[in-house]
Structure formats: C-alpha cells, structure tokens
Amino acid sequence: MSQDTFKKALAVGRPPNVVKNFPNSQALIVSGKVVDRAMRAKGQCMTIAANGRNIFVIEGALRAAQKASAAIIIEIARSEATYCPTTLWNVARRVDYLCNKLGITVPVAVHADHYFMKKWEDVAEAKAEIPSVFDSGVTSIAIDASHMTDDLNLLGNLAVSPVIPAWAGYETEIGEIKGEFGLSSPVEAKYLIQGLNAHSLCPDWIALNNGTTHGIEASGEGIQVELTAEIHEALKPYGTSGAQHGTSGNDSARLREIAAKTATTKANVATALQMISWGVKVNDFGNAIMDGDKFAKVPGQGVEDALWDEMVAYADANGIKGGNYKKLNLVFERRWLGQSESVRDRMAGAVQDFVYDLLVNVFNAKDTAPIARDLILEAGSYDLGLKAERIEDPAEWTEEKIKAQAAAIDTDKGPHGNFDD
Incomplete structure (x- = not known):
C-alpha cells in the first residue's frame, strides 16, 4: 500500500464522530460496514472481532491485523464494563491510542457488542444511552434484544434505530447463546430481518444461537455449520451477514467451514x-x-509468575472460578501495566501470534485491508450505504401485524435463565 492511498482513505474513511474525538489521528477507524463488505468482497472469509477486555488483548490483535494486512474489529460488550477496564465509552480511545503508537494502518472498526435490552422497559434507557456510545467514537453496535419474545425483539430494534447513525455498522440477534438448547431457526431469523427491511433497515450482521456458548467452547459439539448456512441462505435477499458468537475453543476445521460455507464475516x-x-x-x-x-x-510467559500467584490468591479469596476469572481484568490491569516492558510486550505478543494464525490460516482474512481501503475510496465516503433495498411492504409490518406474525412462529427457545452476554 502506498502512503498516498492510505492518506486518501484516512481523509474520507473516518466517520464524523471519530474525526471529532481524534482530529489529528493517523488511525483508520472505520464503520463496521466497511469491514463486513471487505470480507464479502474477498469471499469465504471472516475477521476476528476481538473483545478487548484488557489493553494487551487490543494491542496484540492490532499487531496481528497489521502483520496479516487484515481489516479487523475491536469490541467490548456492554456487560463487560462491569468487570473490565475497557468499556463502551473508552474502547475507541484505547484503539486510537494504540493504532497511533504502533503505526497501525489497517482499517479497524470499533464495535459495541451485546448492547442488551432484556425487557421492554430497557428500551427507553437504550434510546437515551446509545447516542453517548457513538459520541465516544464507537463505529458499530450490536442490538441484543434476543432475551425478549420475537415480536418485542423486532419492535425493540425498530425503537432504537433512530439513535443509531445510518453510516454505522449494525448487528442484531436472535436466540440467546445457549449451546445445544434453543437453536435458532430460519423462520425466526427471516421474521426479524424481514420486519427490519420493511422499515428500511438492513443489519450488517445477525447473531444466532447455532450451538455455541460464551466462554470457552468445550462440549465438542460447538458451531452447527449446516444450520448456520441454511439460515444465511434464507436471509440472502436481505444482504445480512453472519456474526459468530462463542468462537473461543471451537476447533479450527469447524471455523474454516463457517468461513467457507456460510455468510459469516465476523467472529467474536x-x-x-x-x-x-x-x-x-x-x-x-x-x-x-x-x-x-x-x-x-506457562512459567515465563504472560504476566510475571509472582503476579499470577497473586491473581490466583485473589480469585480464591473471592470465590472466583473458571470463566469468572474474567473479573480479574478490572482488578489487575493496573498491576499488569506496572510490569517491565519486556513482560508487557510478551503479553501482547502472545495474543498477536494467536490472532495472526486465526486471521491467516483459519479465517482466510489475509489481505482484506486493501480491499476495505479500496471500498472507502470507491465510495469517496465513510458511509457505504445499505447492502439491500427495501423489498418488504411496510403495511404488512405494523405493530399489530408484527405481533400476529410472531404469535404464529412455533420455535423452541430453550430453557429460561440468566445466560451470559
């Protein structure tokens, strides 16, 4: 890539909230739409959406993307702000800082993941709060109303749509992530996307319950590729790609299948x-x-061994086990930052090596960065517009008819419970 090409993409590719927050930045922070379209343009590939729970994860993922010349997404979920130093309101600043420090030139989207609305009363809070998330520099959002019934999921998405910038990346979700229980179906996926399309909304991604769990997938079942492909085929006229949640721990062969056989472009x-x-x-x-x-x-890798012992002792004293070790991020990041430069570098370097292998050898995302930059230059804008025109009749998707259609859907949502976001 020539410096001239990068400068041209930088001049037009950064959304207005990014320009406002980081006026002198040399970081190519872009809409999530740009990253999705780059994956679609290359075909049979997806990129990582790296949850930046701590700053070393963000740094390692960005370094890997630069090495692979891959467009990438850095994200954090709304719920993760309760146990991580990275939040919806500082993730863009962290990404921008590291991109400038490290000389990162690949396009990077900053995604607010799992912005959940678990009950209808949450919609009013979401409408008030979401603008502040974009004010901070975020360029993409996942509206997760999957905890509610199908009709309220759709109506919730419609209710908050006016406060999501039209240029921003937009993800929606059906089916809470419950592993083998309550698997998503083509019928409920199409219902949601059709209803959004009728109101001139075209989600860039849809997340499904296609067999995974949040945390480390260890069941051996994991992602159901054929089910995912069937749902994506049903949504083909509407232009919506897939977002794969619960990727950690799935074997590489299955992830290669997801990239090759489905319309998935984003893997969390x-x-x-x-x-x-x-x-x-x-x-x-x-x-x-x-x-x-x-x-x-592993002795001599990651955090200092003595500091790891402190982390384990803290976890034991506070009843923190297994997947809840995630709660150590907020408590200990300051201590990790206080280690020597060589230790800090090996922490980020280990993430870099793992993510690079995913991007290049599993996700097939190598060399998607120049594709993304070309899309920006062809559009001459940070806004790539919708992937599909409205094809559904709005008169058939009034609130009354939305509720009637939802009542006719017969699907198994699986057991009730507080499933993790």
Missing part, C-alpha cells in the same frame, strides 16, 4: 485472548488447560 473471540495474554496454557483452539482445579500457567 474473547476468553481465549484473555487467557493467552496472561500466559495460561491453552491448546491449539484456545481452550485453557487445567492443572487440577486451577488454570495451568
């Missing part, structure tokens, strides 16, 4: 990256390896 990875940054021993798929009832750490 969180837990594996966190563990790798700390130096926890993992297998090739990112599954943490246990030593008895505790995580096994």
Whole structure:
C-alpha cells in the first residue's frame, strides 16, 4: 500500500464522530460496514472481532491485523464494563491510542457488542444511552434484544434505530447463546430481518444461537455449520451477514467451514485472548488447560509468575472460578501495566501470534485491508450505504401485524435463565 492511498482513505474513511474525538489521528477507524463488505468482497472469509477486555488483548490483535494486512474489529460488550477496564465509552480511545503508537494502518472498526435490552422497559434507557456510545467514537453496535419474545425483539430494534447513525455498522440477534438448547431457526431469523427491511433497515450482521456458548467452547459439539448456512441462505435477499458468537475453543476445521460455507464475516473471540495474554496454557483452539482445579500457567510467559500467584490468591479469596476469572481484568490491569516492558510486550505478543494464525490460516482474512481501503475510496465516503433495498411492504409490518406474525412462529427457545452476554 502506498502512503498516498492510505492518506486518501484516512481523509474520507473516518466517520464524523471519530474525526471529532481524534482530529489529528493517523488511525483508520472505520464503520463496521466497511469491514463486513471487505470480507464479502474477498469471499469465504471472516475477521476476528476481538473483545478487548484488557489493553494487551487490543494491542496484540492490532499487531496481528497489521502483520496479516487484515481489516479487523475491536469490541467490548456492554456487560463487560462491569468487570473490565475497557468499556463502551473508552474502547475507541484505547484503539486510537494504540493504532497511533504502533503505526497501525489497517482499517479497524470499533464495535459495541451485546448492547442488551432484556425487557421492554430497557428500551427507553437504550434510546437515551446509545447516542453517548457513538459520541465516544464507537463505529458499530450490536442490538441484543434476543432475551425478549420475537415480536418485542423486532419492535425493540425498530425503537432504537433512530439513535443509531445510518453510516454505522449494525448487528442484531436472535436466540440467546445457549449451546445445544434453543437453536435458532430460519423462520425466526427471516421474521426479524424481514420486519427490519420493511422499515428500511438492513443489519450488517445477525447473531444466532447455532450451538455455541460464551466462554470457552468445550462440549465438542460447538458451531452447527449446516444450520448456520441454511439460515444465511434464507436471509440472502436481505444482504445480512453472519456474526459468530462463542468462537473461543471451537476447533479450527469447524471455523474454516463457517468461513467457507456460510455468510459469516465476523467472529467474536474473547476468553481465549484473555487467557493467552496472561500466559495460561491453552491448546491449539484456545481452550485453557487445567492443572487440577486451577488454570495451568506457562512459567515465563504472560504476566510475571509472582503476579499470577497473586491473581490466583485473589480469585480464591473471592470465590472466583473458571470463566469468572474474567473479573480479574478490572482488578489487575493496573498491576499488569506496572510490569517491565519486556513482560508487557510478551503479553501482547502472545495474543498477536494467536490472532495472526486465526486471521491467516483459519479465517482466510489475509489481505482484506486493501480491499476495505479500496471500498472507502470507491465510495469517496465513510458511509457505504445499505447492502439491500427495501423489498418488504411496510403495511404488512405494523405493530399489530408484527405481533400476529410472531404469535404464529412455533420455535423452541430453550430453557429460561440468566445466560451470559
């Protein structure tokens, strides 16, 4: 890539909220639409949406993307702000800082993941709060109303749509992530996307319950590729790509199938990256390896060994086990930042190596960065517009008819419970 090409993309490719927050930045922070379209243009590929629970994960993922010349997404979920130093309101600042520090030139989208509305009363709060998320520099959002019934999911998406910028990346979701229970169906997916299309909304991504769990996938079942492909085929006229949640721990062969056989362009990875940054021993798929009832750490990798012992002691004293080790991010990031430069570098470097392998050898995302930059230059804008025109009749998707159609859908949502976002 020539410096001239990069400068031209930088001049037109950054959305207005990014320009306002970072007026002198040399970071190519773009809409999530740009990243999705780049994956679609290359075909049979997806990129990582790295959950930046701590700053070492963000740095490692950005370094990997630069090395692979891959467009990438850095994200954080709304719920993660309760146990991570990265939040919806500082994630863009962290990304911008690291891009400038490291000389990152690949396009990067900053995604607010799992902005949940678990009951209808949450909609009013969402309408008030979402503008502040974009004010901070975020360029993409996932509206997760999947905890509600199908009609309220659709109506909730419609209710908050006016406060989501038209240029921004937009993800929606059906089916809470429950593993083998309550698997999503083509009928309910099409219902949601049709209803949105009738109101001139075209989600860039849809997340499904297609067999995964949040955290480390260890069941051996994992992603159901054929089900995913069937749902994506049903949504083809509407232009919506797939977002794969619960990617950590799924074996590489299955992830290659998802990239090759479905319309998935975004794969969320969180837990594996966190563990790798700390130096926890993992297998090739990112599954943490246990030593008895505790995580096994590789001596001399990740955080300093003495600091790891402190982390374990803190976890034991506070009843923190297994997947809840994620709660150590907020407590300990300051301590990690206080380590020597060489230790900080190896923490980010381990994430870089893992993410680079995913991007190049599993997700097939290598060299999608120049495709994304070309899309920006062809459009001459940060706004790539909708992928599909309205084809549904709005008169058939009034609130009354939305409720009637939802009542006719017969699907198994699986067991009730507080499933993790």
